[in-house]
Amino acid sequence: MTNAKVAAKIQQLTAAAKAKVAKRIDSDLKRLSKKYNAKWPLEMVNTYEALANLELMLGTDEASTPGKGVTLGLIDTGIHPSHHAFQYTGSGTITQKFLLGATQEAVDQFSHGTAVASIAAGRYYGAYGADVKMFAIPLGSGSGPYIPVTLQQLSSLDTSDSSLFNTVLGNNLDILNLSFGYRGGIEDYTEQELRD
Structure with missing residues (x-):
């Protein structure tokens, strides 16, 4: 295949992936997609192009579950495995461990962990x-003003945090997501502050 033919095929597959995913989002999230643009994250990270390249490299069947064979770990508030974002043919397994006294969240409660996991693997x-x-x-309830973690707080992690990370990292993960934030942008800090 020439470079021009590959480029044309990727464009064709990109358009098909975009139409397929858009149909799924519009169908399942119709009440939200009128109020919010539920597709913008896909555009921002070139999801459609990535799916097209996977299909070109692996074939349609393998590309239909791009996460197959990948183990994604998340440290967050918890997850609702029965959430509709995880109910589809070809979905992977979902397991949950409760650490540091965490308990199962109520099913009707907003779950930051479920939201993050659904973006990563839903x-x-x-x-x-x-x-x-x-x-x-x-984690906190989410009520009250948002107060991000500072770099100084991150640099003074205690032994319980080390134990947490050792527990998590001993679970054969391919990817680990931590949704920790900090105040300001990276450019607001000096190299020395970041190294400390």
Whole structure:
């Protein structure tokens, strides 16, 4: 195949992937997709092009579950495995461990962990088909003002944090996601502050 033919095929597959995913989002999230643009994250990270390249390299069947064979770990609030974002043909396994006194979240409660996991491995975005291992830790309720973690706080982690990471990292993960934030942009810090 010439470079021009490969480029044309990728364009064709990209358009097909975009139409297929858009149909799934519009069908399942119709009440939200009118109010919010539920597809913009896919555009921002070139998801359609990535799916097209996977299909070109692996074939249609293998590319239909791009996360297959990948184990994704998340340290977050927990996960609702029965959430509709994880109910699809070819979905991976979902397991959950409760650490540091975390407990199962109520099914009707908003779950930051479920939201993050659905973006990473749910049926609408990301690596659907991946095996998900959630390591639930107790976090605040989310009420009140947002106060991000500072670099100084991150640099003074204690031994319980080290133990947490050792526990999590001993689980054969391919990818580990931690949704920790910090104040400001990276450019707001000096090299020395980042190294400390």
